[in-house]
Amino acid sequence: MDRRRQNTLLIDPGARARVWCKRCGAELKDTVSRQRQLGAECDPEPRTGDGSRHDVDQDPIPGL
Numbered sequence: 851m852d853r854r855r856q857n858t859l860l861i862d863p864g865a866r867a868r869v870w871c872k873r874c875g876a877e878l879k880d881t882v883s884r885q886r887q888l889g890a891e892c893d894p895e896p897r898t899g900d901g902s903r904h905d906v907d908q909d910p911i912p913g914l
């Protein structure tokens with residue numbers, strides 16, 4: 851049990867591998883940016899989970 855606790859201490863969430871934006875080189879702090887290696891300003895893909903998605907209700911295609 852103590853050993854597990856030490857492992858937790860070794861993994862400092864504030865000192866994880868640093869990731870920088872592939873385009874502008876800014877350091878990425880949020881999870882989505884780190885995964886994509888693109889900052890929010892440089893990422894062409896819409897983000898999920900930030901409340902600013904551009905989802906459009908799509909009508910079912912007639913005839914199907």
Ligand SMILES: [Zn+2]
Binds near residue numbers: 871873
């Ligand atoms: Zn960038």
